[in-house]
Structures are given as structure tokens and as C-alpha cells.
Amino acid sequence: MRDLAKDYLERKVSRRSFINKATAAGFSLAAAQSTLKSLAPMVRAESTVMQTVSLRNGSSQTYSSHYETDTAVTVRKSLTGTGGELLAEQIRSAGARFIFICNSSGMGPLCDAVVDRPDIQFIQGVSENQAVAMADGYAKATGEVSFACFSRVGGPIASANMYNAMKDRTPIVVVTDHMDSQADGRDGHEDLDDWLDAFKQYTKWRWLVKEGNRIPEWVTHAYKVSSTAPGGPTFVRIPRNVLYQKHKAEIFARESMSVPMDITPNPKHVERAALMLIEAKSPILHVGHEVWTSGGRAQVVELAELLAMPVVQAWSWAADFPTDHPLYLGGYLDQAVRRRFQGQRE
Structure with missing residues (x-):
């Protein structure tokens, strides 16, 4: 293959x-x-459409659009601007409408860039952990990847909710600044020898960007990893001087960071599972947050009612089965529920 x-x-x-x-x-x-x-998303047509636009500073940038031969269209734009402008344009291309941020001097170049992009809105929290919490809630409510950013020194306090996002498998891209390139590695103010290792256990992927022209590439990768099931937070750090410097880079389209997950199951396996349920003397349905995130709640209720099958809930941030439904027993780890079900089996 x-x-x-x-x-x-x-x-x-x-x-x-x-x-x-x-x-x-x-x-x-x-x-x-x-x-x-x-x-x-990776297929490119040979034809290229060129478009020129003007930026605030009066300079012109050329956008090259590559159209696929299949159903989807992928657009790659060549842009020259500050690292903050490249970052803003890339998250905009990824579909971001909101930036969850807190008092954050380190992300000044991004804030400057958003002035020219009124379709992106800041949602401000008073602390870094609140910015991540708001991003987490937005991703859960919409099913879309959310974007949070703050100054590098806020990483430790924000990590608590990054941990929660990892446990809930919430797709969040977190970006902070990093020590200036010329001062990195000197154990200076707001610096550590290894900022990424501390976040390893509760992020799916993390990266320190060194080259400004690769900011869109690594941010795109962060979106792709975060959005691919099972989801989770990704973490990118960009040196502050790189955010202020000008670079030329390609902006990647949303289609190029999407990994389709609608794989059709083998009919034989479905039939086998159905037969196991029908022949079971005392079946029980154990549901988790995947039911909610996949939009399968109504189908799960229908299955439970069809077989008159009791339902227990795994630990989950979502209501994967109606708690007022007659077939709902409660949480699987609830000792009373387990005793009740064991009594039914006996």
C-alpha cells in the first residue's frame, strides 16, 4: 500500500x-x-493561480494556489512578514477564529499581526491556566482545534490544564515565546535548559522552533497531531526575537493538516459483535467520551433500548448516555453499581 x-x-x-x-x-x-x-490533501495540480495582495506596510506579497485534481482544494500561500505575522496567518488558515490569551508581553508580535486580521478575535484570561481552560472548553463545545498562547514563564502554571486536556484528549495548540536565540542556554531570566521535557507527559507533541521560515510548518504539524484521534494538546515555543524578525515562508491550507478518520469497519466484525450481544445472557454497555466526541449518543441509546441493555459510564467529561434514562446504572467504578449488576448476573 x-x-x-x-x-x-x-x-x-x-x-x-x-x-x-x-x-x-x-x-x-x-x-x-x-x-x-x-x-x-497532499495531491497538487500542476496549474497555479497567482494572486497579489497588499499588506499594511505597503509591500506586496504573492499567493500561489495549487488546486487538487480530486475533490478537495489546497492553497499554499507564500508570505513575507514577521514571525508573528506568519503565526497569525497560519492559525487563520487553520480555521482559528479565537485566540485564548492572557497578559502576555511575549506574544506581542502576534498581537500586532492580528490588527490586520479582524476575523481573529482575542479572548483574554487573567492567568495562563485560565487561557488553556477556556481553549479546552471551546474545543469541547465545538469539536474544533482551539489555540492558546501566553508568555513562556507562564508555562508551569498553564501545565495543570494542559494535563487535564491530555487526559480528556482535547485538541488544543499551545504556543509561547522562548528565550531569544542569542541568549538561549545560559540559564538566564525566565529560561531553563530544557523547557520541552517538563511538558512531555501531558502533550501529544512539542517543539522548539529555531528557524522563522519554518513557523508555519511546525504550527501546521501541531494542528495535525492535535486534531488526529485520539486528540490532545500540542506545545510549540518560538524565540521572541524570531517572532519579531522578518521571514519568508509558505502558509499551509487547512486541508493539508486534516487526517480523515471515517474508516468503514469490516462488516464481518460488525456481524460478529452483533451476534455476541444477541447471544449474551447478561450484556452491559460501557460507554466513554468517544461516544460524545463522535456524535454517536443517539445511536448508543437506540442500541441499548433495542437490547434492553443496562449502561454504565466510564470516567468522562461528557454525558455519553442520558443519566435519567431507565437503563442507566451510573459510573462503572461506583461500587453500588457494580454490586447491583453482579446481583443481576447472579
Whole structure:
């Protein structure tokens, strides 16, 4: 499959040929189609559309748009600006409408850049941990990746809610500034030898950006990792002087950071699971937050009612099953619930 995907990206095989060869190799049609869908954001057409826009400083920038041959469209824009402008444009391209921030002098270049981007709005908290908490709530409510930022020294206090986000698998991209490049590694004011290691256990991925022209690349990667199931927070640090300096970089489109997860299950496995439920003498349904995040609550209720199957709730931030439903027993770790269910089995 890897070789076949490579040939497809290099345009050596068509969509139809890809599906034919994949199924001939033993993959199901659903698997072949799902793989094609995941490759779609990486496919580029040969034609390029050029567009010139003017920035506040009067200079002009050229945007190159590459259109895919399939259904999706991916746009890559070449932009020259400060590191803060590259950061603002990349999160804007990722679909960010809100920046959750606190009193944050380290993110000054980003704040300056947002002046020219009125479609992005700041939501300000009084502490770094509150900024992450608000971003966490927004991501949970919308199902979208949220963006939080603050000065580097606020990392330790913010880490408490980054830990919570990791446990809840909430997709959040967290960005802070970092010690200036020329002073890094001297154990100076607001500096540590290794800022990333402290966040390793409660982030899916973390990175220290060294080159300004790669800010969009690493922020895009942070969005991709954070949004891919199971979700979770990612953490990016950018030296403050790099945020103020000017660079030229490509801005990546939202489509290029999306990994489709709608994989069709094997019908045989579904039939086997259904048979196990039907033949079970005393089945129980154990639900977790994946029910809510996948939008499957109504279907789970329907299944429980169809089989008159009691339901217990795993620890979850979401209401994965109606707590007032007659089939709802309570939390799985509740000793009273476990005794009740064991009594039913006996």
C-alpha cells in the first residue's frame, strides 16, 4: 500500500487504477477509498493561480494556489512578514477564529499581526491556566482545534490544564515565546535548559522552533497531531526575537493538516459483535467520551433500548448516555453499581 500511495502521489496511477490495484492486493474497497481520501490533501495540480495582495506596510506579497485534481482544494500561500505575522496567518488558515490569551508581553508580535486580521478575535484570561481552560472548553463545545498562547514563564502554571486536556484528549495548540536565540542556554531570566521535557507527559507533541521560515510548518504539524484521534494538546515555543524578525515562508491550507478518520469497519466484525450481544445472557454497555466526541449518543441509546441493555459510564467529561434514562446504572467504578449488576448476573 505504501508503494501504491507513492505512485498515486507522483501521478503514476489514476484513482481507478489505485482502487483496482489495492483491491487486487487484498485490501477492501472501503479501505482503498479511505486511503484515497486521506491522500487527497497532499495531491497538487500542476496549474497555479497567482494572486497579489497588499499588506499594511505597503509591500506586496504573492499567493500561489495549487488546486487538487480530486475533490478537495489546497492553497499554499507564500508570505513575507514577521514571525508573528506568519503565526497569525497560519492559525487563520487553520480555521482559528479565537485566540485564548492572557497578559502576555511575549506574544506581542502576534498581537500586532492580528490588527490586520479582524476575523481573529482575542479572548483574554487573567492567568495562563485560565487561557488553556477556556481553549479546552471551546474545543469541547465545538469539536474544533482551539489555540492558546501566553508568555513562556507562564508555562508551569498553564501545565495543570494542559494535563487535564491530555487526559480528556482535547485538541488544543499551545504556543509561547522562548528565550531569544542569542541568549538561549545560559540559564538566564525566565529560561531553563530544557523547557520541552517538563511538558512531555501531558502533550501529544512539542517543539522548539529555531528557524522563522519554518513557523508555519511546525504550527501546521501541531494542528495535525492535535486534531488526529485520539486528540490532545500540542506545545510549540518560538524565540521572541524570531517572532519579531522578518521571514519568508509558505502558509499551509487547512486541508493539508486534516487526517480523515471515517474508516468503514469490516462488516464481518460488525456481524460478529452483533451476534455476541444477541447471544449474551447478561450484556452491559460501557460507554466513554468517544461516544460524545463522535456524535454517536443517539445511536448508543437506540442500541441499548433495542437490547434492553443496562449502561454504565466510564470516567468522562461528557454525558455519553442520558443519566435519567431507565437503563442507566451510573459510573462503572461506583461500587453500588457494580454490586447491583453482579446481583443481576447472579
